[in-house]
Amino acid sequence: MLTTEAGLSTAQVAERIAAGQVNDVPVRSGRSVGEIVKANLFTRINAIMGVLFGVILAVGPIQDALFGGVIIANTLIGVVQELRAKRTLDRLAIVGAARPVVRRDGHAVEVTSADLVLDDLIELGSGDQIAVDGVVVEAEQLEVDESLLTGEADPVVKQVGDPLLSGSFVTAGAGAMRATKVGRAAYAARLAEEASRFTLVNSELRGGLNTILRFVTWLIVPTGLALIVSQYLVNSDDLPEAVRRMVAGLVPMVPEGLVLLTSVAFAVGVIRLGRRRCLVQELPAIEGLARVSVVCLDKTGTLTDAAMAVAEVRQLDPTAPVPELLGLLGAADERPNASLRAIVEAYPAPPSGTGSTAGWRIGERIPFSSVRKWSGATLTDPDGISAQWRLGAPDVLLPAGHPALTEADEYGARGLRVLLLARTTTADGLAPEPVHPVALVVLAQRLRPEAPDTLRYFAEQGVAVKVLSGDNALSVGAVARTLGLPGAEHPVDARELPTDPAELAEVVQRHTVFGRVGPQQKRDMVAALQGAGHTVAMTGDGVNDVLALKDADIGVAMGSGSPASRAVAQIVLLDNNFGALPAVVAEGRRVIGNIERVANLFLTKTVYSVLLAVIVVLSQVPYPFLPRHLTIISSLTIGIPAFFLALAPNHERARPGFVGRVLRFAVPSGVVAMAATITSYLVARSVYGGDLAAETSAATLTLFLVGLWAVAIIARPYTWWRILLVLALGCAFAVILVVPFLQEFFQLSLVGTTAPGIAVGLAVAAGALLELIRVTLRRTGADTPAVRRQPAGTP
Incomplete structure (x- = not known):
């Protein structure tokens, strides 16, 4: 039975705060300002580029060190965007945080979890997440689910004197507990630090990028060493020139902007969702939304108002x-x-x-x-x-x-x-x-007014919707039919579902509406869909949704839901607006689709840079570019277009196999770009007979045009702004070629018509081959979203 114990006094709370006996568990949702700056500044790529930047500063001229300014700008952009995202997360986290009820000075008051102190008397009710370890001091039919910690699915009846562990939640009854361990000493905090239970959302994009960077590192090291030796031997009479051309060969091998743009895309996604009152508790969850193929919904609070x-x-x-x-x-x-x-x-x-x-x-x-x-x-x-x-x-x-x-x-x-x-x-x-x-x-x-449009959106996007409700199956089916959900005319009573996982998966995939679904059944149904190869998002607001929310690939909780459901979800809809889900899913698709799109540009550059270095080493000729030339090409055919394309709308559902699809486009495209460029360079050498500036200019023209063609392919399907982007890039390069100051600054001079004409012809031939690659990938089904037709959009 419940008692009326008064709890701590104000003086006792102050004593414990002074002694550091506070629930000071680190916030899960983001890094500190110092960690953000450190993570963006002290990277492997910045270290490599910083060394090369220092080398160029030592030999000059300054225009060959422009790539260093790009790296600094990239770092600043990354820091600023992540700080903006952190502010958004922190602000929303305060709104969405659970607020336990404690007794102090004989009164029940709400506090934040971080304000709990040792020996606090915390009131408990159905749906409450237990924030600290403690012991039961009052109990009335108190039942606690500890499955998130122990894996045991059945609720445990708690009596006075029984221990309670943080990370568990109340499923029924009421009571009160006294906090015995707070902060990092609590059970759930120790588990989090050991990463045994509370793991981050799996990120194929993050894993794929790491794989690519490891692959690139193994290519760069031997190729770079060979290029250094080659350029020293070829330009032994002009050491500064040898250094400049060696650096020019190394700089484009590093996909320096790819990691930055990934961070920026995630950060912008957080900010955009924050404006819609969506709290993203784990950043990779944005990516996971792009891969969702099934959305499981509760009826009450999602399709209908909770009231x-x-x-x-x-x-x-x-x-x-x-x-x-x-x-x-x-x-x-x-x-x-x-x-x-x-x-x-x-x-x-x-x-x-x-x-x-x-x-x-x-x-x-x-x-x-x-x-x-x-x-x-x-x-x-x-x-x-x-x-x-x-x-x-x-x-x-x-x-x-x-x-x-x-x-x-x-x-x-x-x-x-x-x-x-x-x-x-x-x-x-x-x-x-x-x-x-x-x-x-x-x-x-009352039906939520946004529910019909939201369900229609999922149908148009090829995302299956499953309604898992604890209500009577006939009632749930009637609501779903009113909303026009396909399959709602055949609701299933979950008490009749098979227990065999394979049979359960077959039934769950075939039907749409399920009633009388228990908490463990929701969890089993999510697992069955995952076992059938689906990426599952689960939405819910009640304590009965917690297990399924935790096990789903992406858990989405309502802001007015139980503290337990909000605690385990990766995304919280603070305004309880089910209609925000399409925007959330669309944001995930934009991030993953666009990163895959621009990764083609960065990896194409890496491939042609490595192959070009190999050919130069074998041919024992001066490297065809200075750093300033590749700064132009990288900026106009990769950096600038990638920035705009990475933030553009994109509605294509992501598929597994990110690394393979990118390489299938980038490797042949890089080979084509390298072949056209080295051919143009060797032809120019025969035409100009030692005029290195003219030879470099012809090769630069070819590589720029091939790169611009690749951008034109990646930017499809065309919209007004995409066409304008491609035209602006071409015009910018043309301005450099015709303005005398810029010609001299970038050391570009197209002499005569023979070599430039051949350079343009080779670029056109290379562009035709790129189109052939695109068509082949589409026909074989090995294409990436970047080279496949998809819904158009505007930035």
């Missing part, structure tokens, strides 16, 4: 005082769920007192449980006669075939929720039968 209203009470026993009974059962639950709150509003709770009202007395209480699907209490009438009363799902409380179930099903077929008020002779909380039905309580729910 309900009593539409009708159908009295089955005319002798029973139904209004009084409903009011008493409402008063018996200290934390009523949405259904019971609607009943309390229609039949107000009795006046506060010593546990009696108009002669009635409330005895033992059994709180609502998602597993039981009913609640109850022992009520004693004014004549002193006691009875056990139950309020819950009719098809759970009554045996199959009972006449009252026919009426309940008729209401359910109209999309209404039905509860049964019944009397039983047993006091066993686990055995409600046999019961005597007294009344059917009919509750009306």
Whole structure:
């Protein structure tokens, strides 16, 4: 039974704060400012480029060191964007954070989890996440789920004196606990530090980029060493020139902007979602959304408003005082769920007192449980006669075939929720039968206005929707039919589902609407879909959704949901707006699709740079470029277009195999670019006979045109801004070629018409080969989203 212990005093709280006995667990959602600066500044790529930048500064001229300015700008952009994202996350995290109720100075007050101190007295109710370790000091039918920590699915009944572990959550009942371990000493904090349970979302994009960078590193080291020796031997009479051309060969091998753009894309995604009041608790979750193929939805709070209203009470026993009974059962639950709150509003709770009202007395209480699907209490009438009363799902409380179930099903077929008020002779909380039905309580729910458009969006995008609800299957099916959800005409009662994972997966994939789904079944259904190869997003707001939210690839919780559901989800919709999900999914697709798109540009550059260096080493000729030339080419054909393309709309659902698809385009494209460039360079050498500036200019023209053609392919399908982007890049290069100051600054001079004409011809031939590569990839199905037709958009 509950007591009235006063909790800590203000002075005692101050003493514990001064002693450092505070729940100072680090925030999971982001890095500190220092860590952000360090992570963006001290990178392997910046170290390589910094050394090369220093070498060029030593030999000059300054225009060959322009690539260093690009690296500095990239680092600043990365830091600024991540800091903006951090501010957005921190601001939203304050709004979405759980606020435990503690007793201090005899009063119940809400505090943040970080404000909890040792020995705090924390009140507990259904759906509460336990933030610190402690011991139960008050308990009334208190049930706790520890599955996130122990893997044990069944709730544990807790009595006074029993231990509680942080990371578990209350599934039923009420009580209070005293904090015995806070901060890093708590169980969940230790698990998080050991990374044994609370792992980040798997990121194929992050893993793929790491694979690419490792591959590039292995290519650069031997090729770079050979190039250094080659350029020293070829230009032994001019050491500064040898150094400049050696650096020119090394710089483009490094995909310096790819990691930056990935970070920027993630950060911009966080900021955009933040504007829609979506809290992203793990950054890679944005990527995971791009891969979602199935969205599992709860009905209440997602398709319908959580708030309900009593539409009708159908009295089955005319002798029973139904209004009084409903009011008493409402008063018996200290934390009523949405259904019971609607009943309390229609039949107000009795006046506060010593546990009696108009002669009635409330005895033992059994709180609502998602597993039981009913609640109850022992009520004693004014004549002193006691009875056990139950309020819950009719098809759970009554045996199959009972006449009252026919009426309940008729209401359910109209999309209404039905509860049964019944009397039983047993006091066993686990055995409600046999019961005597007294009344059917009919509750009306309002459909969310954004639900039809949201479901239509998922259908258009090829994302399957599954409705997993604890309500009656007929009722859930009626709501889904009203919303136009395909397959809603055949709802399935989850109590009849097979337990074999393979059979379960087959049923879950074939059907759309499921009713009477228990918490463990939701978890099993998510696992079945994942086992069938689907990427699953789960949305929910209640304690019964926690297990499925945790196991889903992406968990999405409502901001008004239970603290437990918000704690385990990767994304929290703070405004409870189900209509925000399309924007969330679209943001994920934009990030992963666009990073894959621009990765083609960066990897094409790396491939042609490495191959060009190999050919130069074997031919024993001066490297065809100075750093300044490759700064122009990299900026106009990779850096600038990649920045715009990485932030553009993109609605293509991502597929596995990111690294393979990128390499299938980048490797042949890099070979083509290298072949055209080296041919143009060798032809120019035969035409100009030693005029290194003219030879370099011809090779630069060829490589730029081939690179621009690659951009034109990657930018498809064309929109006005994409066409304008390609034209602007071409015009910028043309300006460099015709303005005398820029010609001299960048050492570009097209002499005569023979070599430049051949350079343009070779670029056109290379462009035709790039088009052939694109067509071949499309026909073989090995194409990337970057070279496949997809929905157009504007920035």
